[in-house]
Amino acid sequence: xxxxxxxxxxxxxxxxxxxxxxxxxxxxxxxxxxxxxxxxxxxxxxxxxxxxxxxxxxxxxxxxxxxxxxxxxxxxxxxxxxxxxxxxxxxxxxxxxxxxxxxxxxxxxxxxxxxxxxxxxxxxxxxxxxxxxxxxxxxxxxxxxxxxxxxxxxxxxxxxxxxxxxxxxxxxxxxxxxxxxxxxxxxxxxxxxxxxxxxxxxxxxxxxxxxxxxxxxxxxxxxxxxxxxxxxxxxxxxxxxxxxxxxxxxxxxxxxxxxxxxxxxxxxxxxxxxxxxxxxxxxxxxxxxxxxxxxxxxxxxxxxxxxxxxxxxxxxxxxxxxxxxxxxxxxxxxxxxxxxxxxxxxxxxxxxxxxxxxxxxxxxxxxxxxxxxxxxxxxxxxxxxxxxxxxxxxxxxxxxxxxxxxxxxxxxxxxxxxxxxxxxxxxxxxx
Amino acid sequence: xxxxxxxxxxxxxxxxxxxxxxxxxxxxxxxxxxxxxxxxxxxxxxxxxxxxxxxxxxxxxxxxxxxxxxxxxxxxxxxxxxxxxxxxxxxxxxxxxxxxxxxxxxxxxxxxxxxxxxxxxxxxxxxxxxxxxxxxxxxxxxxxxxxxxxxxxxxxxxxxxxxxxxxxxxxxxxxxxxxxxxxxxxxxxxxxxxxxxxxxxxxxxxxxxxxxxxxxxxxxxxxxxxxxxxxxxxxxxxxxxxxxxxxxxxxxxxxxxxxxxxxxxxxxxxxxxxxxxxxxxxxxxxxxxxxxxxxxxxxxxxxxxxxxxxxxxxxxxxxxxxxxxxxxxxxxxxxxxxxxxxxxxxxxxxxxxxxxxxxxxxxxxxxxxxxxxxxxxxxxxxxxxxxxxxxxxxxxxxxxxxxxxxxxxxxxxxxxxxxxxxxxxxxxxxx
Numbered sequence: 001x002x003x004x005x006x007x008x009x010x011x012x013x014x015x016x017x018x019x020x021x022x023x024x025x026x027x028x029x030x031x032x033x034x035x036x037x038x039x040x041x042x043x044x045x046x047x048x049x050x051x052x053x054x055x056x057x058x059x060x061x062x063x064x065x066x067x068x069x070x071x072x073x074x075x076x077x078x079x080x081x082x083x084x085x086x087x088x089x090x091x092x093x094x095x096x097x098x099x100x101x102x103x104x105x106x107x108x109x110x111x112x113x114x115x116x117x118x119x120x121x122x123x124x125x126x127x128x129x130x131x132x133x134x135x136x137x138x139x140x141x142x143x144x145x146x147x148x149x150x151x152x153x154x155x156x157x158x159x160x161x162x163x164x165x166x167x168x169x170x171x172x173x174x175x176x177x178x179x180x181x182x183x184x185x186x187x188x189x190x191x192x193x194x195x196x197x198x199x200x201x202x203x204x205x206x207x208x209x210x211x212x213x214x215x216x217x218x219x220x221x222x223x224x225x226x227x228x229x230x231x232x233x234x235x236x237x238x239x240x241x242x243x244x245x246x247x248x249x250x251x252x253x254x255x256x257x258x259x260x261x262x263x264x265x266x267x268x269x270x271x272x273x274x275x276x277x278x279x280x281x282x283x284x285x286x287x288x289x290x291x292x293x294x295x296x297x298x299x300x301x302x303x304x305x306x307x308x309x310x311x312x313x314x315x316x317x318x319x320x321x322x323x324x325x326x327x328x329x330x331x332x333x334x335x336x337x338x339x340x341x342x343x344x345x346x347x348x349x350x351x352x353x354x355x356x357x358x359x360x361x362x363x364x365x366x367x368x369x370x371x372x373x374x375x376x377x378x379x380x381x382x383x384x385x386x387x388x389x390x391x392x393x394x395x396x397x398x399x400x401x402x403x404x405x406x407x408x409x410x411x412x413x414x415x416x417x418x419x420x421x422x423x424x425x426x427x428x429x430x431x
Numbered sequence: 432x433x434x435x436x437x438x439x440x441x442x443x444x445x446x447x448x449x450x451x452x453x454x455x456x457x458x459x460x461x462x463x464x465x466x467x468x469x470x471x472x473x474x475x476x477x478x479x480x481x482x483x484x485x486x487x488x489x490x491x492x493x494x495x496x497x498x499x500x501x502x503x504x505x506x507x508x509x510x511x512x513x514x515x516x517x518x519x520x521x522x523x524x525x526x527x528x529x530x531x532x533x534x535x536x537x538x539x540x541x542x543x544x545x546x547x548x549x550x551x552x553x554x555x556x557x558x559x560x561x562x563x564x565x566x567x568x569x570x571x572x573x574x575x576x577x578x579x580x581x582x583x584x585x586x587x588x589x590x591x592x593x594x595x596x597x598x599x600x601x602x603x604x605x606x607x608x609x610x611x612x613x614x615x616x617x618x619x620x621x622x623x624x625x626x627x628x629x630x631x632x633x634x635x636x637x638x639x640x641x642x643x644x645x646x647x648x649x650x651x652x653x654x655x656x657x658x659x660x661x662x663x664x665x666x667x668x669x670x671x672x673x674x675x676x677x678x679x680x681x682x683x684x685x686x687x688x689x690x691x692x693x694x695x696x697x698x699x700x701x702x703x704x705x706x707x708x709x710x711x712x713x714x715x716x717x718x719x720x721x722x723x724x725x726x727x728x729x730x731x732x733x734x735x736x737x738x739x740x741x742x743x744x745x746x747x748x749x750x751x752x753x754x755x756x757x758x759x760x761x762x763x764x765x766x767x768x769x770x771x772x773x774x775x776x777x778x779x780x781x782x783x784x785x786x787x788x789x790x791x792x793x794x795x796x797x798x799x800x801x802x803x804x805x806x807x808x809x810x811x812x813x814x815x816x817x818x819x820x821x822x823x824x825x826x827x828x829x830x831x832x833x834x835x836x837x838x839x840x841x842x843x844x845x846x847x848x849x850x851x852x853x854x855x856x857x858x859x860x861x862x
Contacts, residue, residue, distance in 0.1 A: 018529075029528040056532035062496045062539060069490050097460040098449075101487035104682070104710060104733060107538020108493060152709040155686040155718075251535070255586040278583040279535060280738040282713060283745055287586075302535060304735075307711040314714055 001080040003047065003127060007040035008071035008116070012064045013414065014057060014424040015355060015387055029196075031057030032355040032387060033424070035064045035112065036414055039074065039119045049123025050413040053111040053326040054354040060424065066112035069099060074116060079124055086147040090117065090332045094149075106304035110329055117330025118360070122410035132410040133366040136331070137173070141166040144371075148336045149306075156310045162339045169371035176370055184401030185365055186216075186376060187383040188246065190353055193219030193235060202231055206238040213399035216244035216380055218274070222252035225261050229268075236268040246298070248274040255284040259291040272296040272320050279303060285317035296320050301351035302327060306336045313344040320378070322351045325360035331410075334364055338372045348373060353384035358395045359411035362402045390418035432511040434478065434558060438471035439502035439547070443495045444845065445488060445855040446786060446818055460627075462488030463786040463818060464855070466495045466543065467845055470505065470550045480554025481844040484542040484757040485785040491855065497543030500530060505547060510555055517578040521548065521763045525580075537735035541760055548761025549791070553841035563841040564797040567762070568604070572597040575802075579767045580737075587741045593770045600802035607801055615832030616796055617647075617807060618814040619677065621784055624650030624666060633662055637669040644830035647675035647811055649705070653683035656692050660699075667699040677729070679705040686715040690722040703727040703751050710734060716748035727751050732782035733758060737767045744775040751809070753782045756791035762841075765795055769803045779804060784815035789826045790842035793833045821849035 014033040033056065039049035055063055073092040082089045093113045094105055102109040125132040136144070145162050192205040202219075209217060219235055221228040228247075236245055247270045253261060258276035265273075273295055277284045279302040289297040296319030303309055305328050312318045321341045323334055341348045348368050350361035358381070365381045373379065381402055388394035392415055393407040405411050424430050445464040464487065470480035486494055504523040513520045524544045525536055533540040556563040567575070576593050623636040633650075640648060650666055652659040659678075667676055678701045684692060689707035696704075704726055708715045710733040720728040727750030734740055736759050743749045752772045754765055772779045779799050781792035789812070796812045804810065812833055819825035823846055824838040836842050855861050 030532065031529065056529045058527070058529040059497070059500050059533050059540065062493060062500060062533060065493045065496045066490070066539070069493060096489070098462065098487045098489040101461065101733075102490050102493060102539050102542070106711070106735065107540060108497070108533050109490065109538060111533070152682075152685055152712065152715075154688075155715065251583075254583055257585075278738045280537070280711075280735065281583065281742065283742045284583075284586065284738075302532075304537065304711065307709045307715075311712065311714045 001083065001127060002078055003041040003043045003123070004076060004078045005039045005074045006042050008067070008074055009038045009040060010064050010067045010071070011036040011419050012060050012424045013419055013422045014060055014430065015422055016429060017386070018057060033057050033060040034355050034414070035060055035067055035115050036419065037067055037115050037119050039123055041123065043127070047123070047126050049119040049126065051115045051117070051119025051122055051330070051410070052356055052412060053115040054357055055111070063108050063112050063115070066108050067115055070096070070112055070116055074120070079127060082120055083124065086332060087149045090149055090329065093117065094329055105307070105329065110305060111327060113329040114326035117332060118326060118410060118412060121331045122412050126409045129408050131363065131405040131408060132331075133363040133370070133405065136363070136367040137370040144335065147332050148339065149332065150336070152307050153310050153336060153340065156314060157336075157340050157343050161343060165339055165342050166371055169374050172374065173370055176374065180366060180369065180404055184398055184403045185362065185369070185381055186379060187381045187397065187400055187402050188216030188218060188244065189214045189400070190218045190382055190384050192217050193231060195220045195223055199231065199234060203234050203238060206235050210239055210243070215242075215400060216246065216271070218246040218248055218382070220250065221247045221261070221265065222249040225264055228261070229264055232265055232268040241269070244271040246270065246272045246274060249276050251275045251278050253277050255281070255287055258288050262288075262292045262295060266295065270295050272298040274298040274322065275301070280308070282308065282311040282315050282317055285312060286315040289317050289319065298322050298349065300324060305329070306333050306340070309337045310340060313340055313346060318346060321346050321348045323348055323361070323364065324351045325357060325364060338364070338368045342372045347375075347378035349378070349380050350382065352382040353386065355387045356391060356412060358383055358388065359391050359393070362395055362405060363410060366404065390414055390422075432514065432558060433509055434472040434474045434554070435507060435509045436470045436505045437473050439498070439505055440469045440471065441495050441498045441502070442467040442850050443491050443855045444850055444853045445491055445861065446853055447860060448817070449488060464488050464491040465786050465845070466491055466498055466546050467850065468498055468546050468550050470554055472554065474558070478554070478557050480550040480557065482546045482548070482550025482553055482761070482841070483787055483843060484546040485788055486542070494539050494543050494546070497539050498546055501527070501543055501547055505551070510551075510558060513551055514555065517763060518580045521580055521760065524548065525760055536738070536760065541736060542758060544760040545757035548763060549757060549841060549843060552762045553843050557840045560839050562794065562836040562839060563762075564794040564801070564836065567794070567798040568801040575766065578763050579770065580763065581767070583738050584741050584767060584771065587745060588767075588771050588774050592774060596770055596773050597802055600805050603805065604801060607805065611797060611800065611835055615829060615834045616793065616800070616812055617810060618812045618828065618831055618833050619647030619649060619675065620645045620831070621649045621679075621813055621815050623648050624662060626651045626654055630662065630665060634665050634669060637666050641670050641674070646673075646831065647677065647702070649677040649679055649813070651681065652678045652692070652696065653680040656695055659692070660695055663696055663699040672700070675702040677701065677703045677705060680707050682706045682709050684708050686712070686718055689719050693719075693723045693726060697726065701726050703729040705729040705753065706732070711739070713739065713742040713746050713748055716743060717746040720748050720750065729753050729780065731755060736760070737764055737771070740768045741771060744771055744777060749777060752777045752779045754779055754792070754795065755782045756788060756795060769795070769799045773803045778806075778809035780809070780811050781813065783813035784817065786818045787822060787843060789814055789819065790822050790824070793826055793836060794841060797835065821845055821853075
């Protein structure tokens with residue numbers, strides 16, 4: 001914990017995925033990219049912290065610029081200092097008297113904060129020689145509570161309420177850990193139904209995924225509604241009545257349009273509708289949730305911060321909360337979101353995919369189960385089988401379940417050869 | 432209208448205001464800055480479009496990077512093309528399939544959109560040889576409606592409802608124009624009560640402003656509550672019982688804290704409390720509004736987009752709507768906000784100050800009065816007497832009122848010598 005951060009390296013890493021149609025939905029067609037940071041330290045063994053935020057290709061240089069603008073808040077700091085005053089450190093990034101204007105706490109500047117904050121947690125987990133999920137799950141309640149910035153959410157959860165949830169999470173801890181060690185963490189797959197795929201590819205991928213053991217699958221909707229219905233029927237035919245079929249509209253609908261279209265799609269018994277409308281529209285999500293029940297409304301992958309999540313919960317707008325590991329300000333802010341979800345009794349199903357998001361969120365879901373939500377009921381981590389090969393400690397799955405990460409850190413470290421090959425614009429892939 | 436945009440110049444311009452304590456409040460201490468863009472054209476007379484987004488100093492290079500990332504959507508376009516399909520043009524910026532992920536429609540990427548979109552409107556107003564307020568006010572209803580992206584706000588306002596408002600705005604138009612030509616547009620001053628100022632400076636500035644004719648003044652709150660109360664009493668003593676005293680907490684309070692503190696500050700009869708809590712907290716603003724009535728809740732200077740404004744109106748969270756000219760995606764998005772405010776019957780009092788914001792928003796307030804809100808009841812434009820000297824067509828005021836801009840354009844053009852002197856990091860001021 002005496003290691004000092006001596007430099008912050010920022011890399012613009014981009015994978016040319018757009019051409020293949022992977023990851024294309026109603027509004028995104030991306031080259032999956034990472035604003036990837038490594039925190040160099042004075043540790044004699046060269047230990048460094050790795051973190052990133054995920055972007056969609058063009059504009060990754062903007063989040064890189066933001067990470068560089070924030071980096072001075074880390075330089076010269078020791079892990080011990082940061083861990084002693086975690087909220088003070090977090091606010092040095094999120095409440096910088098000049099940079100805050102660029103958010104506040106949203107978009108580019110907040111995503112860069114997420115990359116840096118996550119890198120600090122990766123560094124700490126490596127220094128303490130355990131995977132991040134274990135580091136978090138074994139922290140005393142008071143240290144976890146001290147890591148959360150309750151500013152602007154005290155009307156939804158207080159430090160005392162958070163402590164009570166975390167203390168309760170100590171009961172049955174060993175049993176839950178044994179369950180995960182034995183069975184892994186439930187997940188679902190999004191690789192079957194991208195909008196860029198033709199019907200026969202959707203059918204073939206669905207059949208293949210089902211054969212591999214997946215019993216929960218997500219398709220993209222938000223194209224012409226007749227096409228959405230046709231593709232949904234194909235998937236439902238393939239998976240039978242019992243497997244879960246989730247739908248994701250990626251915000252393309254207006255509120256009334258979402259309600260009408262889900263009326264059409266209800267025939268295939270969707271489990272949830274994700275991002276039915278604009279991500280900022282708390283009241284709209286609440287109206288949709290009331291209208292489409294018992295289909296659950298899910299959202300969160302572009303929810304800007306804990307204040308948006310707070311309102312989604314207060315307004316009973318979501319039946320599934322989809323946290324993202326690096327859209328918000330990193331582990332510290334995710335803690336606040338997990339705690340609010342537990343208080344409001346809403347299951348957390350993290351957003352993943354892109355590049356490295358599966359690697360990140362498995363730790364958060366596992367921690368949530370061990371210490372916060374303390375249940376697997378309705379919990380699943382998204383899984384997409386893309387780009388894991390670029391990570392030093394990639395996710396491992398078995399029959400549709402994530403296996404517990406074992407290496408120290410937050411599984412965020414990219415292979416040096418991948419960084420070199422995919423660096424933009426000078427790596428060989430892009431030259 | 433046949434002019435073609437041939438180049439987009441982006442300048443990082445910063446004014447060293449932080450040291451003077453100007454512009455310091457509960458959470459900002461800024462070097463007022465502009466991500467300033469000029470759209471070069473093939474017009475033989477060298478006509479160009481100017482626009483900017485305002486930032487707070489550090490990080491202005493990030494919004495500059497965002498403006499450069501979006502610029503390709505403008506290159507080679509003619510004004511005629513853009514004006515023929517205004518929403519298609521606007522969405523080329525806001526719904527770029529890769530850049531949208533960085534918002535969506537919020538923060539850095541949306542502020543850069545605002546700079547570019549405003550520059551297009553400045554160019555058009557210059558080409559049509561009239562100030563922007565007049566260009567807008569004289570547009571046919573159907574062209575104004577066609578300039579608005581109703582995506583995600585149709586549950587609050589439809590194109591037909593917008594058309595009805597704008598048609599109604601034609602009635603009494605000449606009379607309202609004559610009123611403005613005679614009297615100017617009402618405003619209020621924020622220069623008296625920055626948190627960085629000592630009590631005697633607050634008293635002296637208040638006295639001076641009152642003598643100059645100001646009858647509405649705004650102070651910053653959000654420091655220790657006893658200090659806020661003491662400073663509020665000083666201002667109220669100086670301005671007497673009839674002048675308006677507004678307060679601005681710049682988001683520093685939690686919801687319950689805001690309600691408690693306004694209970695203390697009610698003794699000086701505040702007209703509004705601005706940004707009582709986090710800018711994203713629609714539900715929180717609604718709770719505060721119910722609790723502090725008849726004190727009005729005002730917000731908007733960092734409201735990310737039309738979807739946030741929509742909800743503030745739907746939830747009856749605001750009694751005053753403070754639009755910003757360049758936080759959102761420029762004139763097109765502001766149109767949607769003005770129309771929603773009119774439909775919900777909430778007066779618009781634009782945010783200004785910083786650098787160039789007064790120059791921008793006077794046009795919007797005048798247009799709102801002429802064609803949309805069509806009333807001066809409760810309408811005031813913020814006024815801060817900083818940095819106007821850097822603009823080619825600076826605001827002009829008389830006895831606390833803005834005079835009508837007369838030069839063609841959006842008053843956004845900076846003097847070349849100011850751009851050169853204050854360019855960061857190479858201008859002489861910063862070297």
